[in-house]
Amino acid sequence: EAGVAQSPRYKIIEKRQSVAFWCNPISGHATLYWYQQILGQGPKLLIQFQNNGVVDDSQLPKDRFSAERLKGVDSTLKIQPAKLEDSAVYLCASSPLRGAYNEQFFGPGTRLTVL
Amino acid sequence: EDKVVQSPLSLVVHEGDTVTLNCSYEVTNFRSLLWYKQEKKAPTFLFMLTSSGIEKKSGRLSSILDKKELFSILNITATQTGDSAVYLCAVGVYNNNDMRFGAGTRLTVKP
Numbered sequence: 001e002a003g004v005a006q007s008p009r010y011k012i013i014e015k016r017q018s019v020a021f022w023c024n025p026i027s028g029h030a031t032l033y034w035y036q037q038i039l040g041q042g043p044k045l046l047i048q049f050q051n052n053g054v055v056d057d058s059q060l061p062k063d064r065f066s067a068e069r070l071k072g073v074d075s076t077l078k079i080q081p082a083k084l085e086d087s088a089v090y091l092c093a094s095s096p097l098r099g100a101y102n103e104q105f106f107g108p109g110t111r112l113t114v115l
Numbered sequence: 116e117d118k119v120v121q122s123p124l125s126l127v128v129h130e131g132d133t134v135t136l137n138c139s140y141e142v143t144n145f146r147s148l149l150w151y152k153q154e155k156k157a158p159t160f161l162f163m164l165t166s167s168g169i170e171k172k173s174g175r176l177s178s179i180l181d182k183k184e185l186f187s188i189l190n191i192t193a194t195q196t197g198d199s200a201v202y203l204c205a206v207g208v209y210n211n212n213d214m215r216f217g218a219g220t221r222l223t224v225k226p
């Protein structure tokens with residue numbers, strides 16, 4: 001079974017630039033999550049999708065972050081404009097079950113460095 | 116505010132040692148506690164605990180939950196260098212679409 005795929009694996013940008021991350025979940029997984037993991041901290045949930053609908057985005061900084069999952073499969077997370085404090089690993093996870101309290105399958109992440 | 120606290124933050128042991136990692140939590144409407152192992156970047160699932168006092172075991176790893184004292188432990192016996200990783204504890208709650216992670220315990224196993 002193929003795992004969660006993410007790209008790019010690494011990205012370096014200047015502050016105020018824009019960046020987008022892509023995630024392809026495990027086939028058949030209806031629930032998709034985006035996390036931000038700052039160095040030395042645990043992952044922080046940004047947004048949760050159920051199929052192509054947003055279940056919860058209360059921790060997403062909506063002034064600069066946006067995410068979509070148009071056809072209920074792939075998802076993109078965008079930051080525009082980026083700030084220095086956005087430097088982190090962005091993890092995508094998926095699950096066949098609804099509810100963030102269940103087991104999730106994580107992708108390899110994208111390491112973002114904002115200079 | 117919901118809190119998940121892991122201890123110790125880091126640990127260095129030698130192969131063959133036994134280690135115990137701790138996770139304490141303060142959340143409302145507790146639903147589950149999960150342990151993940153994070154090597155490089157992607158966390159991989161180890162255990163999910165929902166009931167007190169029932170040990171979950173997988174090879175040399177085991178974990179148990181105490182819902183009265185609000186903590187869980189992860190034990191690793193006969194450690195190997197391949198156990199070196201960050202171990203993350205996460206707590207999920209009912210009626211809340213969030214999974215709160217602790218900061219993790221970085222385990223280093225030396226040959």
